[in-house]
Amino acid sequence: MNPLNDLGYKADDLTVQVTELLVATSDASDELVDQSVFDVLRLLRERMKMDVVFVSEFTEGQRVFRHVSQAPDSPVISKGDSEPLERSWCQRVVDGRLPRFIADATAHPASAPLLKGLPFPIGTHISVPIVLENGDIYGTLCCFSFHPQDQPNIEDLKNLEFTARLAAQKLDQRRVVRKAPQAVPDWQLKPR
Structure with a gap:
């Protein structure tokens, strides 16, 4: 029984599918977690009709692509690729120089010059x-199409925000597990 169904969500709602993929693997091995993230990105890309969806990490002044889903016929970035953070659109979104939702990057005054x-x-x-x-920024969850969408949907922004919150929770859980001590300290009383 899925509690989201009780709230009026249908099994094919994007929110339900994203939740099921990310939450179902919260206690699984890293391999399963990585696969669930890829599945979520593919689902987002297909449902939102985007060409590329990715998770980036901000680390040591770089934006590193950690997970990527893109149209098979048009690969433009790869997992592990990186570039200086300051040159990235991701950094510009985080610091407010670019909006989170750009319906047509060629027509927006802040993004059009960056396309060159x-x-x-x-x-x-x-x-x-x-x-x-x-409160730390891990990175970003981004998507884009190669051409402006005919009917861009502002609801897609809400879907990405929701997915980013779940991804952050998953990252926080993984960090807690990795920081756990390998052995329980010996608490026996010993004579001095």
Whole structure:
């Protein structure tokens, strides 16, 4: 029984499917977690009709692509690729120089000049920060299409925000597990 169904969500709602994929693997091995993240990104890309969806991490002044789902016929980025954070659209979204939702990047005054330096086109662009429990920014969850969508949907921004919150929770859980001590300390009383 799924409690989201009791709230009026249908099994094919994007929110339900994302929740089931990310929450169902919360106690699983890293391999299953990585697969669930890929499945979520593929689902988002297909449902939102985007060409590329990715999770990036901000680390040591770089934006590193940790998970990527893209149209098979048009690969433009790869898992593990990186670039200076300051040059990225992700950093510009986080610090407010770009909005989270851009229906047409070619027509938006803040994004249009940035298109000239890219090796691929960007039409519709949506990006949200992944904020950890302690307030740190892990990175971003982003998606874009190569051409502006005919009917861009602002609800897609809400779907990404929801997914980014779940991803942050998953990252926080994994960090707690990794920080757990390997052995329980010996608490026996010993003579001095």
